[in-house]
Amino acid sequence: MTPIQETILNKKTTNTPIWLMRQAGRYLPEFRKIRELNPDFVSLCLNETLSSEITLQPLKRFSLDAAIIFSDILMVPHGLNQKVKFEKNFGPLLGELNIEQMSKIDEIDFVQKLYPIYKSLKKVSENSLIKDKNLIGFVGAPWTLLVYMINKHSPKKKLIKDFFKDVFLINRLLAIIEKFLKLHITHQIKNGATVIQIFDSWAGLLEEKDLPNYVYIPTLNLVNYIKSLNIPVICFPRGIKNYKSYCDIVKPDAINIDYDVDPINVYKSINIPIQGGLNPKVLLTDTENLKKETAKYLNIFKDHPYIFNLGHGVLPETNPNMVDYLVKMVKDY
Numbered sequence: 001m002t003p004i005q006e007t008i009l010n011k012k013t014t015n016t017p018i019w020l021m022r023q024a025g026r027y028l029p030e031f032r033k034i035r036e037l038n039p040d041f042v043s044l045c046l047n048e049t050l051s052s053e054i055t056l057q058p059l060k061r062f063s064l065d066a067a068i069i070f071s072d073i074l075m076v077p078h079g080l081n082q083k084v085k086f087e088k089n090f091g092p093l094l095g096e097l098n099i100e101q102m103s104k105i106d107e108i109d110f111v112q113k114l115y116p117i118y119k120s121l122k123k124v125s126e127n128s129l130i131k132d133k134n135l136i137g138f139v140g141a142p143w144t145l146l147v148y149m150i151n152k153h154s155p156k157k158k159l160i161k162d163f164f165k166d167v168f169l170i171n172r173l174l175a176i177i178e179k180f181l182k183l184h185i186t187h188q189i190k191n192g193a194t195v196i197q198i199f200d201s202w203a204g205l206l207e208e209k210d211l212p213n214y215v216y217i218p219t220l221n222l223v224n225y226i227k228s229l230n231i232p233v234i235c236f237p238r239g240i241k242n243y244k245s246y247c248d249i250v251k252p253d254a255i256n257i258d259y260d261v262d263p264i265n266v267y268k269s270i271n272i273p274i275q276g277g278l279n280p281k282v283l284l285t286d287t288e289n290l291k292k293e294t295a296k297y298l299n300i301f302k303d304h305p306y307i308f309n310l311g312h313g314v315l316p317e318t319n320p321n322m323v324d325y326l327v328k329m330v331k332d333y
């Protein structure tokens with residue numbers, strides 16, 4: 001068993017494993033080099049030679065326990081024929097949503113469109129760098145994809161005014177998203193993903209009363225599906241107030257907490273394996289502070305199954321030496 005499987009499945013509490021969200025990204029000069037030559041982000045995600053290389057870049061530098069496939073949650077809307085562009089200094093920009101056409105999309109066409117992602121997973125899974133480690137596949141949660149597909153750009157702090165106007169459209173779209181997310185998950189697993197993480201980056205935009213319809217039920221359907229395939233599933237409902245209710249209802253194999261969550265509170269109330277929490281901004285400070293903040297999480301979770309990670313992705317301005325320091329510290333703890 002890998003260290004991550006030991007933590008999630010055997011509830012082991014020693015030798016805390018570590019991987020980082022956005023561990024392959026703009027803070028690495030070797031990534032920036034490839035990125036500069038490939039200005040079209042969607043095409044880069046669909047280039048299996050480069051995307052597999054990028055996936056492995058952080059493993060060449062640091063003793064991480066997992067690689068996460070270099071792709072994006074918005075590759076699913078792309079597979080569903082909604083235009084997806086990434087604008088420099090703006091973020092994602094999506095095109096018109098045609099629900100009639102989308103409801104007619106063939107599963108074979110979708111898989112064919114995203115095929116390079118699956119080939120990239122296959123390539124990474126066959127590389128010796130991933131031996132005894134996990135290869136993490138991922139999807140955006142139905143709610144977060146719905147947000148991008150209807151909002152058409154990052155909601156940052158709030159949704160467009162008429163977001164919930166057409167409930168019929170929302171429900172049709174949710175059904176399509178769920179169907180194709182299952183297909184996307186299946187193909188990632190078939191090609192070598194050994195853990196699936198579900199990113200619900202915009203769960204925190206919803207009021208408590210809307211969580212069952214938009215977060216709990218659609219995510220529970222995916223979690224049960226992934227469990228039926230005998231693959232561990234980690235959920236990250238970023239920004240929600242009540243992680244305990246989420247865990248009680250959705251029952252993922254592990255839960256990633258964000259940096260606004262009080263780790264002591266979570267330690268006391270949640271009994272499933274926990275991942276993450278450290279504020280990525282701590283990596284922008286100095287080694288003294290990094291040591292202190294890292295030790296805080298390691299100490300709080302010392303007798304709880306815990307996978308070290310951040311409370312959100314590595315920031316582009318991070319110095320790779322700080323990541324190196326962090327990984328070594330967790331390994332030596």
Ligand code: 1CP
Pocket residue numbers: 020021022023024025026035041068069070071072073074086091092138153154155156199201313
């Ligand atoms: O070079 C660049 O400008 C591209 C930056 C970038 C990268 C490196 C984007 C654009 N996506 C990615 C890769 C990515 N995205 C991974 C790869 C693996 C890794 O973690 O190393 C993963 C898991 C994602 C997932 C993702 N994409 C999420 C969920 C996690 C999160 O950050 O909350 C979200 C919300 C997206 C959308 C997206 N893609 C890219 C950006 C800048 C964003 C966020 C935009 C926003 O603020 O709404």
